Amino acid sequence: MTKRNIIIELKHTADLASAAVAASPEATLDTALVPKIAGLTIDKSFAPASLPSTTPTSAMDAPYVSGWKLDVSLDPKDATYIVRGEADESKIEEIAAHKSVVGVYADVAIEEAIICPGSPPMGTHLDVERLLCVPALGRAGMNGTGVLVAIVDTGINQAHLAARGRPITVDVARSWVPAAGMTPGAAPVSHGTMCAFDAAIAAPRATFLDIQLLRSSAVGFTGLLSDAVRAYRHLINVMTAPRRIGEARSLVVNNSWGMFHPSWDLPVGHPGNYSDNPNHPFNRIVGALEREGADILFAAGNCGANCPDGRCQNVTANAIYGANGHPSVLTIGGVDISNTRVGYSSQGPGRLSRNKPDLCGYTHFAGSGVYAADGGTSAATPVVAGVVAALRTKLPFIPGNPAATPAAIRARLRTTARDLGTAGFDFDHGFGVVGACALVPRTPLPSICQRFPKLCSERPWDFCRRFPHLCRPPFPQPGAPRPGFDLTGGDEWEPAVPADFDEAGDGLEMVSEAWYAGYDTGTQASVAKKPKTGGCGCGCDGEKRGAARTSQE
């Protein structure tokens, strides 16, 4: 006997009418109100619901045909009432024939429509702009100005972006191509151009670096991880190049690529494995770039359980491989503009770090015009990268400022995400969808250069060559006095405040500015000894230092 979930429509009775009127979400059904019918099990948790009576306006009209007019009666006596239950399939006709039953209908399981590869786009980039509060970000000056955004991908085509109404600036000198004859900003229109378009939604004023990793193969848009090692070395060189005093160098690195199946790698447990091995050269260099201050984002992948990309070969468990789930990166899943997870977005746990993805970005919308939809976690990642770049406009990376470390930025993104799915972190959505709107009121104070422009004025190259320590922010100098901090500590600089130290970082910044000012007046030594008020500034004991370290991640 096959059991079926059914909806039973019952004729009016006064008791049913009053039970329907009194129904609340917590209400249950008194089964005494329902006629006893053999073979039917009533669901007591489902309170009766009334259906108003409808009749065609014209006796010639058939009901429920689109376009016909219906008269609706709100009189309870005209209404019918539905309850639900379960019955053997063979009993359904018998139930339908009962004198108090109007009809019996299938109660089918329903699910929300889910986006899969090949689905048409949902919404456009303008919807994404609205969801990210881009106008509010812009009014707050959070638009990517002064921030480098590296698109590590198949290359950017600037002309296409300009034609789509989204012109961007590409820093050709600091871009990277895998072979001679390739020009940054002039790649064939493809995946990388889509990523640049999507990053520019929230950070239209960012300066883009075109890192054409996925053009290193002669066949299609693929590359080898060793090419990524070279590309990342280049980005470390960008981050460590000499800089002027007070100059911030914020670098956001977008990676909408990865491996799709374990067969692409050496087996797990093999010492040369990549996907699960933090010592793999690429995983090491990702950690090294993050320590230099870069904000690194990786796509979670397109091997979600509902409708994985064909390249996943139906392997959907533990499908966030290698650096895509690195503890020092933000791992990005995808949701559509209705905040529903797209069915192909890879779910956690990650292989290198369990709690992945970190958060989700918007994807599968019409935008760049490169594809029908800017889809995949490929699109979700640059959407979030743009938000990080917008945040970095106001909170630039300055070595030694614990409120501006990549870990602090990751913490800020996680804590401002709009929770989706089960409360708190879950393996489908991480901490939720990126909460760009929540970042606006948390905008930090203007940077040193904005408040004291003369400190950031051009310094001669020769000056920086002779006094390199004056051309970098002050804190990392081994053995040098550290204003407002432990003056007797070891060579390793350690922040004395937690990484999620937020606007309270103001106090730290004030001391730094005074110290910078001291260089112009020759009084930095006295300023350097000025104790910082509040927080854990001078003379932290070891326990407090340990606590600070623990809170880094």
Place this chain on the structure above:
Amino acid sequence: MYSLMFQFRHRGDPPTLDSVRSAYGLVGGDVDEAFGVVATDQAEGLYVVLLTPLAARQVEAALARSPRDPAVGVFSNPRVEPMGDGGTGSFGPV
């Protein structure tokens, strides 16, 4: 075909291809000169070169005689692809 990565530790001045060859008993064609020697984690003194499978086996045999350092050895070099269409048609043409 240079298909495997070899990561090793080196202290002092950055290593050169020649110094890598002499340290691990490799010859000219064993190491990818175009790739060169890349620092993966300078703070830890870690560098990487690309080797042929034959040279990688030779290096692994040499390393087997010394205590195992998980960061040192021959590592996979898998292909990587875009997490979107990337020419596969998964997400449909315009």
